[in-house]
Amino acid sequence: MPRILLTIILPLLLPTALYLVWVTVLRRARHDGTTQWAALPWLWLAGAGMVLLATVLVGLTVHFGAPQEGVYVPPAGRTIT
Numbered sequence: 001m002p003r004i005l006l007t008i009i010l011p012l013l014l015p016t017a018l019y020l021v022w023v024t025v026l027r028r029a030r031h032d033g034t035t036q037w038a039a040l041p042w043l044w045l046a047g048a049g050m051v052l053l054a055t056v057l058v059g060l061t062v063h064f065g066a067p068q069e070g071v072y073v074p075p076a077g078r079t080i081t
Helices: 002-029 042-064
Strands: none
């Protein structure tokens, strides 16, 4: 479960979470305290999450994929009589 959380869920949600934190801090800096949720760039946030997810998955594959030693022997065909 921690591997799924770190490699899939976190990269997908991190851009959106950071943006929402930024909007919240910006809203507190403004005196009227309003946020226009329709104006949030949901498409850009989803795209950034997908790019981050792809980067993490490629990085894990390249850096942590161990080469297999030995010779592959496919399973022998079994005849059922």
